[in-house]
Amino acid sequence: MNDFNLKGYVGFWAERVEKFFESYIVSADIHASGLVKSMNYSLGAGGKRMRPAVIFSSFGIFDNYFDKVTPYAAAVEILHTYSLIHDDLPAMDNDDFRRGKPTNHKVFGEATAILAGDALLTKAFEIMLNKEINPDIEAPLMAEAAFKLAVAAGDKGMVGGQFADMQAEKTDPEVETVDYIHMHKTASLIAYCAELGAVLGYGEEIDKANMKSYGRKIGLAFQVVDDVLDVTSTAEELGKSIGKDAAEGKATYTALYGVERSMRIASELTAEAIAIVEPYGKAARPCIEIAKYVLERKN
Amino acid sequence: MNDFNLKGYVGFWAERVEKFFESYIVSADIHASGLVKSMNYSLGAGGKRMRPAVIFSSFGIFDNYFDKVTPYAAAVEILHTYSLIHDDLPAMDNDDFRRGKPTNHKVFGEATAILAGDALLTKAFEIMLNKEINPDIEAPLMAEAAFKLAVAAGDKGMVGGQFADMQAEKTDPEVETVDYIHMHKTASLIAYCAELGAVLGYGEEIDKANMKSYGRKIGLAFQVVDDVLDVTSTAEELGKSIGKDAAEGKATYTALYGVERSMRIASELTAEAIAIVEPYGKAARPCIEIAKYVLERKN
Numbered sequence: 001m002n003d004f005n006l007k008g009y010v011g012f013w014a015e016r017v018e019k020f021f022e023s024y025i026v027s028a029d030i031h032a033s034g035l036v037k038s039m040n041y042s043l044g045a046g047g048k049r050m051r052p053a054v055i056f057s058s059f060g061i062f063d064n065y066f067d068k069v070t071p072y073a074a075a076v077e078i079l080h081t082y083s084l085i086h087d088d089l090p091a092m093d094n095d096d097f098r099r100g101k102p103t104n105h106k107v108f109g110e111a112t113a114i115l116a117g118d119a120l121l122t123k124a125f126e127i128m129l130n131k132e133i134n135p136d137i138e139a140p141l142m143a144e145a146a147f148k149l150a151v152a153a154g155d156k157g158m159v160g161g162q163f164a165d166m167q168a169e170k171t172d173p174e175v176e177t178v179d180y181i182h183m184h185k186t187a188s189l190i191a192y193c194a195e196l197g198a199v200l201g202y203g204e205e206i207d208k209a210n211m212k213s214y215g216r217k218i219g220l221a222f223q224v225v226d227d228v229l230d231v232t233s234t235a236e237e238l239g240k241s242i243g244k245d246a247a248e249g250k251a252t253y254t255a256l257y258g259v260e261r262s263m264r265i266a267s268e269l270t271a272e273a274i275a276i277v278e279p280y281g282k283a284a285r286p287c288i289e290i291a292k293y294v295l296e297r298k299n
Numbered sequence: 300m301n302d303f304n305l306k307g308y309v310g311f312w313a314e315r316v317e318k319f320f321e322s323y324i325v326s327a328d329i330h331a332s333g334l335v336k337s338m339n340y341s342l343g344a345g346g347k348r349m350r351p352a353v354i355f356s357s358f359g360i361f362d363n364y365f366d367k368v369t370p371y372a373a374a375v376e377i378l379h380t381y382s383l384i385h386d387d388l389p390a391m392d393n394d395d396f397r398r399g400k401p402t403n404h405k406v407f408g409e410a411t412a413i414l415a416g417d418a419l420l421t422k423a424f425e426i427m428l429n430k431e432i433n434p435d436i437e438a439p440l441m442a443e444a445a446f447k448l449a450v451a452a453g454d455k456g457m458v459g460g461q462f463a464d465m466q467a468e469k470t471d472p473e474v475e476t477v478d479y480i481h482m483h484k485t486a487s488l489i490a491y492c493a494e495l496g497a498v499l500g501y502g503e504e505i506d507k508a509n510m511k512s513y514g515r516k517i518g519l520a521f522q523v524v525d526d527v528l529d530v531t532s533t534a535e536e537l538g539k540s541i542g543k544d545a546a547e548g549k550a551t552y553t554a555l556y557g558v559e560r561s562m563r564i565a566s567e568l569t570a571e572a573i574a575i576v577e578p579y580g581k582a583a584r585p586c587i588e589i590a591k592y593v594l595e596r597k598n
Contacts (some may be wrong), residue, residue: 031479032459034466086417091409110390112466114347118385118420119454125424126449129442130442139439143428149423150425153379155338155418160331167333180330 006289013073014049020074024127037115037121038108042081045099050290051076051193054218057199058211061277068136069200072145075127076193079153082120083189085113087162095244124149137200145199152192154246165251168266173251180224183216190219194287210276214287215271222294224266227252228259228288233299238266270295301334305588312355312372313348319373337407337415338422343382344398349589350375350492352519356585357496359512360576367435368499368505371444374426375492378452381419382488384412386461394543398428404552423448442497451491464550472550480550485525493517493586509575513586516572521593525567526551527558532598569594 021043027036052073059069088095088103089110095103105113127133129147137145151157161184168177194215198208230245231254245252253262270291277284277291319344326335340462351372358368372401384442387402389410394402404412426432427445436444450456460483493514497507529544530553544551552561569590576590 028455029459030465031466031476032454032483035454035459035462082417086413089413091413112462113463114385114390115387115458115462118381118416119458121417121420122449122453122458125445126453129446129449131442131446137440138438143430143438143441143445146442147428147430150421150428152423154425155331155334156327159418159421160328160334161416163334163411166328166410166414167330175491177330179326184331212430 004285004289006074006286006293009057009286009289010053013052016070017049017052018044018073020070021078024071024074024133025078025123033045034108035115035119037110038104038112039120041084041107042104042116042120043078045101047081047099049077049080050222051080051190053286053290054190054193054215055197057290058194058215059201059210060197060286061280061283062104062198062201062203062207065136066133068135069197071130071133072137072138072196072200075124076149076189076196077148078120078127079124080189082117082124083153083158083162085117085120089113092162092166093244121153141199145196148192148195148199152188157184157192161188169249173249173255177254178251178253182220182253186226187219188225190222191215194218200217201205214273214276214291217269217276218291218294221266221269221273221291224253224262224269225294225297227254228255228262228266229297229299232259266295303389303584305592308356308588309348309352309444309586312351314374316348316351316376317343318402320377323373323432324377324422324475325372333407334411334414334418335402337403337411338419339417340406341384341403341419342377344400344468346380346398347566349521350378350379350489352585352589353492353514354496356589357498357514359496359585360507360510360579360582361497361500364435367433367480370426370429370432371436371495371499374423375448377419377426377486378423378448379488381416381423382452382457382461384416384419386413391461391465392543416459420452426515440498444495447491447494447498456483456487456491457485460487467550468548472548472554474555477550477552477555481519481522481552482515485522486515487516487583489521490514513572513575513590516568516575516591517593520565520568520572520590523552523561523568524593524596526598527561527565528596529553530556565594 016281025036025040025043046070047067055073055076056066056069059066084098087093088098093193096106097103104116125146129142136141153159164177165185168181191212195208195212198211208282241282253265273291274288277287309553324339324342326332338389343472353366354372354375355368358365365466383397384403386392387397388404396402403415419446428441433441452458463476464480464484467480490511494507494511497510572590573587
């Protein structure tokens with residue numbers, strides 16, 4: 001079974017999401033055009049577009065009317081992009097490069113970067129709840145999708161994880177703290193992506209729970225591999241600074257367990273994730289391939 | 300007709316909204332408790348609670364089941380609070396005091412202030428879309444309320460206005476630019492508040508348009524009076540720095556028109572706002588009193 005072209009699969013959905021950005025994220029007024037330019041700069045800066053791929057692959061288990069998913073996949077990628085812009089700010093991780101390009105605040109200044117992030121976060125909800133561009137999504141589904149996004153992205157999810165990450169720089173990392181950070185900073189939104197596929201595909205509650213669990217496991221594995229790549233990769237391969245987490249005393253898996261044991265943990269997590277979706281049969285193939293990629297990726 | 304106690308009216312709803320904050324904005328995990336503390340610091344810092352009052356007063360024209368409005372009024376005040384935290388940041392307006400208390404970043408640091416703002420913005424949507432705490436709001440109404448909030452608060456609304464405001468510091472203010480800034484930075488969200496009352500009260504489309512127009516006019520008048528108070532008031536009366544806008548070359552009405560003409564414009568706007576709601580009869584009394592207050596307030 002080596003006939004699955006994951007790069008092509010992910011690229012296919014990435015293109016749809018990027019087309020949506022181009023058509024939807026446009027300036028309504030000359031006074032805000034600089035803001036929209038800054039938003040589009042970060043949206044267009046590439047990246048793996050992994051979250052949209054997780055949404056589409058999960059949805060494919062339950063339905064095949066993929067077109068109606070595009071605005072939702074775009075909304076989640078937009079929310080992810082806001083979090084990168086704010087994380088890179090001088091007061092936060094103070095990063096000059098992201099995906100091989102200067103970070104938003106390096107190009108547009110701090111004030112604009114803060115506002116671009118705020119506007120993108122708001123935009124994610126606007127898109128999900130926009131009846132005109134989502135004629136085939138019923139209101140209860142819209143509300144469920146947007147509510148769960150808010151929970152996954154807020155103080156009980158992603159932002160809570162980022163906060164704990166900033167705090168942890170000041171202390172020696174403990175297992176429990178590192179688990180909290182990874183689970184919330186990264187895995188929370190990826191778990192949401194996998195669950196969203198089941199929500200939009202009218203899955204049962206048990207399916208939503210299954211997909212969320214699958215997403216949490218690959219999300220956690222993704223972050224563990226991130227920690228490993230930070231110490232084993234080169235800046236060129238990664239397109240961002242390396243060794244930075246370790247230098248700053250960040251709470252990472254490699255700091256706790258070293259590279260080998262970290263990779264073993266990631267391997268177990270992806271195996272568990274695959275076991276969750278395998279019972280769904282052939283339609284789960286993309287979910288399985290994404291789980292494998294998370295473990296084997298080199299950047 | 301001097302028997303209306305506006306202070307009591309506004310305080311009555313403020314208390315409900317503040318009770319809601321206390322019960323809902325709580326930490327789910329010790330790792331994020333510092334974040335939630337920072338969120339609650341700014342939520343509890345007082346303020347006029349004008350936006351909730353506008354929502355309740357507008358709703359009162361259409362319905363009297365006020366209890367179901369509380370989470371929505373709280374959500375809008377939460378969103379307003381996020382915008383104050385981010386506006387006060389060193390990279391933005393760099394304010395040390397707000398409502399007579401040190402600003403969020405002065406107490407908790409910049410990183411936490413950015414994240415607290417992000418979490419509050421996200422929380423506003425979470426609250427509006429939470430089925431459990433809004434058992435009497437149907438999904439289409441939820442989705443409409445949250446969608447319109449996103450439009451009013453994002454790049455086409457409040458954030459767009461704040462961006463234009465930052466940009467305008469670098470140039471001489473023009474009438475058209477100042478109008479754009481005030482309309483978007485301040486009036487957009489207050490117009491939304493007035494419209495929201497009609498949305499939640501099952502008003503007709505014409506009612507929603509009327510209330511939005513009323514809200515836009517009092518919102519604009521509110522900002523014009525703000526500009527006037529910045530040059531005529533004392534720091535003690537306002538509870539924040541004064542003369543700062545003028546010193547920084549901010550785009551204000553007073554810079555364009557002077558104090559007297561600015562007050563005449565504000566007076567016309569409130570008269571127009573009152574004329575819009577008067578046909579709704581006795582139920583519009585609170586809306587009328589709020590419009591008068593906007594013009595006459597001293598802080």
